[in-house]
Amino acid sequence: MQKQYRVGIIGATGMVGQRFVTLLEDHPVFRPAALLASARSAGKPYAEAVGAKWAMSSPIPAYAREMPVWDAEADADRLQGLVDFVFCAVNMKKEDIKALEERYAKLEIPVVSNNSAHRATPDVPMVIPEINAAHLAVIEAQKRRLGTKRGFIAVKSNCSLQSYVPLLHPLKRFGIKYAAVTTYQAISGAGKTFETMPQIVDNVIPYIGGEEQKSEQEPLKIWGEVANGTIVNAAGPVITSQCLRVPVSDGHTAAVFVSFEKKPTKEEILAAWRTYAGEPQALALPSAPKQFIHYMEEDDRPQPRLDRMLENGMAICAGRLREDCLFDYKFIGLSHNTLRGAAGGAVLLAELLAAKGYFD
Secondary structure, three states: OOOOEEEEEEOOOOHHHHHHHHHOOOOOOEEEEEEEEOOOOOOOEHHHHHHHHOOOOOOOOHHHHOOEEEEOOOOHHHHOOOOOEEEEOOOOOHHHHHHHHHHHHHOOOOEEEOOOOOOOOOOOOEOOHHHHHHHHHHHHHHHHHHOOOOOOEEEOOOHHHHHOHHHHHHHHHHOEEEEEEEEEEOHHHHOOOOOOOHHHOOOOEOOOOOHHHHHHHHHHHHOOEEEOOEEEOOOOOEEEEEEEEOOOOOOEEEEEEEEEOOOOOHHHHHHHHHHOOOHHHHHOOOOOOOOOEEEEOOOOOOOHHHHOOOOOOOOEEEEEEEEOOOOOEEEEEEEOOOHHHHHHHHHHHHHHHHHOOOOO
16 A cells, blocks of 8 residues: 655645645545645635635535634644645745745645745755656755755746746757747636636736746756755756736646757657656656647647646647747647646655655
8 A cells, every 4th residue: 555645735725725625635645634824714614714715616625625724824833743744835925935834844844835935945946847856856955954854845846837848858958049938828827717807808918927037047947957955057048938818717828939059850859759758657656647748730739728638737738840930940838737837746746755755
């Protein structure tokens, strides 16, 4: 029998927290043991605390409905010995999130974070499990800094990166010089639905705070290397981006333009995508897609409505690969932003950490 791990969800009433609650129903390895949120939700049964904010297409899982919600800040000490690690997805100021996550880590409770607060911290691994699992090695240096034996923080990257970084990564062998990316991001990435964001209907909003900087800088950490107890960012390639909010419920789409040191053939690119796999596939982790990248031959694919749930929303979709008159190639990418891009990606990261013994 597989070892079971007791899990806490910090920020359980928010949209990403709700995804965690649904994803952990009947999970083969992780058992939800505590749901935490802000003080205004503390003490209420989860179903009452989330109330009309429930945004998932399926009902609140039965296991969670009557679970009492704890105060993520006031009740942190109570979690010692009750959980093996926590997921964290909270809506707070960046410095407050950093302090909260370090507090849990110093309580010897590992944190798998969906937040951006620690993504730039040099000894905190920011991991797309299929791409840079080797960065988990920096955790030992982080523990020395924090003075912990088992407490640490690991984060996942920005949700929009999943729509293009996994597609660029297998092509790095050809020497990527630069890439231009425009992302068309779903409203769930802002924690919204069409009911709570009426201004997006029949509209496109050409600004998402902080997204373009993240889109250009976070890939360089993902492609960096561990050296002397920190992650040293890669020097390149240069990425320029624009990020738009579009009237789509779930699924981030990317239009990608890329040039190479040595231009590959279209067949070489397709083969690189088709054959690429990472540690989640090798380890057959529960949430891992069997095929990481799926290329679609149809001219009008991928589409969010049709393709975002491929392999339970954990696969990366690509399409429309063709030569470009300015860059070498252009193509379209798609990923489910609250599954692969948020809660699902964090669950997969936690599965990788568990498989490698970081929660033991």
